[in-house]
Each structure stands twice: as structure tokens, then as C-alpha cells.
Amino acid sequence: MSLDLQTKALLDYLASLGTPPLETLTPQLARKAFQLPRGEIEPVGKVEDRTIPGPECDIPVRVYYPKEPQTSFPALIYYHGGGWVVGDIETHDNICRALTNLANCVTISVGYRLAPEHKFPAAVYDCFTAVEYVFEHAEEFQVDPTRIAVGGDSAGGNLAAVISNLSRDKQKPPICFQLLLYPATNIWGEPTPSMLENAEGYFLTKGTMEWFLTCYSNGEEEDKGNPLLAPIFYENFSGLPPALVITAEYDPLRDEGELYAKKLEEAGVKVELVRFDGTIHGFMSMASVIALGKAALEKSGQALKAVFYPIKSPIK
Numbered sequence: 001m002s003l004d005l006q007t008k009a010l011l012d013y014l015a016s017l018g019t020p021p022l023e024t025l026t027p028q029l030a031r032k033a034f035q036l037p038r039g040e041i042e043p044v045g046k047v048e049d050r051t052i053p054g055p056e057c058d059i060p061v062r063v064y065y066p067k068e069p070q071t072s073f074p075a076l077i078y079y080h081g082g083g084w085v086v087g088d089i090e091t092h093d094n095i096c097r098a099l100t101n102l103a104n105c106v107t108i109s110v111g112y113r114l115a116p117e118h119k120f121p122a123a124v125y126d127c128f129t130a131v132e133y134v135f136e137h138a139e140e141f142q143v144d145p146t147r148i149a150v151g152g153d154s155a156g157g158n159l160a161a162v163i164s165n166l167s168r169d170k171q172k173p174p175i176c177f178q179l180l181l182y183p184a185t186n187i188w189g190e191p192t193p194s195m196l197e198n199a200e201g202y203f204l205t206k207g208t209m210e211w212f213l214t215c216y217s218n219g220e221e222e223d224k225g226n227p228l229l230a231p232i233f234y235e236n237f238s239g240l241p242p243a244l245v246i247t248a249e250y251d252p253l254r255d256e257g258e259l260y261a262k263k264l265e266e267a268g269v270k271v272e273l274v275r276f277d278g279t280i281h282g283f284m285s286m287a288s289v290i291a292l293g294k295a296a297l298e299k300s301g302q303a304l305k306a307v308f309y310p311i312k313s314p315i316k
Helices: 005-017 027-033 093-103 122-136 155-170 193-197 206-216 221-225 254-266 291-308
Strands: 046-052 059-065 073-079 106-110 143-153 177-181 243-250 271-280
Touching (some): 005 271, 046 122, 059 122, 073 093, 073 291, 093 291, 106 122, 122 143, 122 155, 143 155, 143 291, 155 177, 177 254, 193 254, 243 254, 243 291, 254 271, 271 291
Parallel strands (some): 073 143, 177 243, 243 271
Antiparallel strands (some): 046 059, 059 106
């Protein structure tokens, strides 16, 4: 279908700013340029900024609590997008606030180390450390250790998929659900039709993705088939937690997200794939100006809540 009118208006506005492509900037300047429209700040019950011990340094996390107090909550460990190079806890504050309220869960947003200062697999180590720490210190976070999900958008979706596989392989910590929002899964594979069709003009470009990969990877041949870098290369998808995969029609990453969902389904994993037509990569971060983004957030919240608070059948 044609571009959603709100999406088109945003693209026109961004084009009018004349911001140089991220790949033409230094990582430091690119991070400053990576500011998306946020709108009003959605209130939650409580927000705490803290750190947890990491493999090489402390990892910043932001913890969001629902408005209604409970003794123990389910938890979503969230990994922000930004190509492993840009983005941070602050740029994804709106998504985390919305999911906290929609799913009635504690959301823990992880400020993992960014490339190119910290190459692959630094982000993977930080993200896995975070979910392990929350599981081992569940009481400290008011979290039920049997109801921990992981999620993320774009590069964060990549990390959430990788962490789900790692926790399956290591048999801990248990992950009950994975929320994969337009995830990057096929980094080293052949360009998909959506990567070629949407290479320019739709916010995320093929050139920017190539720059992200150059910054994040080590450029070594063995990286090319490493599933910790590109989870599409995992050979075994069985035993993974159920998933919701959200994609966007005009997103270069559309096809690889949908292929990943297909591989999960073929392995017997319960997965729901939802494509939002007419919109672009990153549209959920733009929910204040793109109604489809709000709808996708609501869909994500519903999926999380269904796993976190299953309806028990009455005893007959």
C-alpha cells in the first residue's frame, strides 16, 4: 500500500531539516543527531536510574514501575535500537513507559556499551549480564523470576533474539517471551528484497545499515556466520520462548524479521508475526506523531500481558 499519511508527513519534515546521513558523521555527532519526536512524557508509577555490575564496567539501567503497587511484577528487559552505535536509555524512554503501563510490568531498559568504541560482542555480554542479574536479584527489583521477558527494537531486537538463544543454550535464566520489534537478524546475509526496495528514502537506509555493521563488527571472516551477531544463522530454533515479531512495510529490515519469525514457527515455537503496512522502520518510537506506532505499542503490550497474566480456565 502507499505510505501512511502521518508517516509521509514525518519523512517530509525530516527531509526538510537537511540532517546529513548518519554514516557521514562521526559516531559522537551521529548520537546527537539521533533524536526522534517524543511528545509528552507518559507517567508511570516510579522510575529509578541505577547501575548493575557488568563484565568490564558498570551497566546503566533505567527501571520503570507500574502505577499500581504490587508485591511482585513480571519484568521486561528492554534493549534499545540504534544500530549498536546510536540510541540510549533516553531515546527509548517513551517506548519503555508505554510498555510498562500496557503490560503492567517492571521494564528494565539496558544501557549496553556502544560501538565502535566497544565492538561486538560487548553489547551481547552486557545484555546477557543484565538479564542474569535481574533473575538472580529478582527480589531487589520486585520481579517474579519466573516471568521475565526480553524485548527490543532494531539492533535491540537483534540483541533480544540473541539473548533468548543464549539463555536456551545455557538453560538459564528462563525467558518466558521475546518481543522482537523490526529486528535486525540477517546482517551478513544476501540483501533481501526489502533491503533493496527500501534502500533510500524511508528513514533507515541501506547505507546506514552498512555503516552500523562496520562500526559494530570486527571485520573478521568468522564474524560472518556468527549467530551471536546475526541470529538468523542459528541452526536450532527449537525450545526458544514464544515471540511477537513486528515489522513495517517500508523497512529495509522487513524481510529478515519475517524470515526469522518463519524459522521460529518451523521449529515449533509459538510466534505471532504482525506487519504494519504503510510505515517505516522505527515507527514505534514515533508513536506521538504516527498512530500506527501507538497501535503497535498496544499490540506489544497485549502480547506481553497475555503471557505475564495468563487467564486460567475454571476448574470443572
